[in-house]
Amino acid sequence: MTDFPNFQWAQVGYALLTLFIVINYGMVMTAVVRKIGARVGGRYGIPVWQNYVDLLKNIALRSKISHGVMYYLGPVFRLTGGVGLLMFVPTIYGSEWHQNFSYAGDLILALYFVFFGTLGMALGAGESGHPHSAIGVSRGLAQVTMAELPLALGVYALSLQYGTLDITKIVAAQQGSIFNWTLFTNPIATVAAMIAFVGTMMRSPFDVAMAPQEIPIGPPTEYHSSYLALMQTNRALFPVAKVVIYMNLFFGGATSWAEFAIKVFCLYMVSVVIGVVHPRFRVEQSIRFFLKWGLPIGVLAILVV
């Protein structure tokens, strides 16, 4: 399965470099998105380096309160989900440096890692003992599970279409022209997966897990200082890692960091733009939405392929 003979220790360093670039990119991008939101609202908005200052402040807090082992492991699992997702997916196609640890079956592993962080968070937030955490996590799990359905169906349609579970090969098949992208060769699977994408980006209308005005602020209610800093890092990393998967599967991947930056930003803005014009779904509404629209489109994608 894996070609271990080709493994070189330098790859570890290259992968860490990818991680470093992606975290910093995520930090700046989320701040820029918030700044754009502020400008649209007529405000000046936060400075673009605000995320770094917040992170540093949380690390610098002096008192920490732990609610137990799982409470401690929750953010760790969450970050593991983000890092793992990025590590096993080729970030820059054709680059020896940023190929990471992708191997023949990495698509399945990526699907697993998308879910992994939420599960870890459920265990951690559950132990914190705050009712808002438990409510937020149960809502989040229900919603992510449902959003996973169209994603999985779309991805299986893709692996049928390309006859492989290797993300690198799927990206390779889309090179050459913009019309080789899955977006054009298999639009139905793309639509199914994009429904899941919008559903898991923690933005309105699917932000009932956090629901700032309702159950302040859901799962991370009890998290503070370094625990929160870990989760902030993941908040910067995880959306970018998820967008990287979508970019690789449906939008032709990226062959350079510039292309990466532009494509990730555009894809991220899809969820932002949908978020600002739609009010929040209740959890049963979002589940119904995924079952009513996501699931049939996903099944159709499989049937058409």
Place this chain on the structure above:
Amino acid sequence: MKDVDDKFRKNTDPVPMREELKPRSVTTPDGQTIEIEPLRDYFCDARPKVHPKAYSKIVEDFYNWARSNSLWILGFGTGCGAIEMRPLMTPRFDAYRYGIQWRPTPRQASLLVISGYLSVKTLKRAIRAYEQMPQPKYVMGLGSCTINGGMYWDSYNTIKQLDDYLPVDMYVAGCMPRPEALLHGFMELKKRIRSGKAEGANDYAENFDRYKANQKAVIKDWDMPDYNW
């Protein structure tokens, strides 16, 4: 004049403990019988500790810079001053550009703004919110009511001087202070944090007995642990 006038109180001394806070045995849905003691089970009642500064001055200064540029305010409004905080989030004053943000949970907040008069009932909640915040934490008193009682000077049920009960880092005078005054207060607080003088949380831990005695002198129905996280 005493802070709270006892002659307006009902003659119920000591105040009986609320039913739901008494220790009791409960039968769980699966048939087990367990002993619960709400005041011990839900809270950690360890005393607050004095947390030392970072070993190196350069590191501490760097941390203080970060703390001052990332003030997270607890979304907790008492009295009429809470209405003055809302314009700060909107385009006219936009406090976000100074790194000031609002957080919904005390665990993630570093600044507690007591925005106006504080009735004894609210003082209890303010103390709990304050104690749940991680160190270092700052308190800002907004309006004359927190300084000397203001127009509630002879009220039977509001406290007059906030720093008897919580360590206050910054007062903003006025009735009500305008949002500009509030912003100015935040800027002054930032200077204080950067100079390393804003050690209210350590002050609270050092003089814990004095603060608790003051708090218990006005809060008659004290039905929580002395220190609750």
